[in-house]
Amino acid sequence: MSERSKSSRRGFLWGAAATGAAATAVATLPKVQPDLQAPVAEPLPKPERGGGYRLSEHVQNYYKTTRI
Template sequence: MDKDKTKPAAVSRRTLFAGAGTAGALAAAAAALPLARPEATPVAAKPAEPEGEGYRLSEHVRRYYQTTRV
């Protein structure tokens, strides 16, 4: 008669720990996934500098070169 009164637990300890481990793994995977980010608005491109302007030996550049002479 004692056997009729005591039923085995519906959830065993092994099943409980397996479920907790699965829930933890799912939480870790969800945290590792990248978040959805709004798309950045495109920045207007700077116009290209005109060719041929390049380096110019101006007066202030000449003065600088004179200060660097030893």
């Protein structure tokens, strides 16, 4: 048997095995469905004189990560 046919067959088998493993992983993962009854946050009122910056929890967490 030639070297080319061995490598071709080997590549095909590796590809088939990888495809089977990926299909098994997708089939066994839990199905995630979005929660359609999630509460909607009401928007905050606009500032009267501009300057909409607020020091929220998200911003504070960002500042903590930038400290040296």
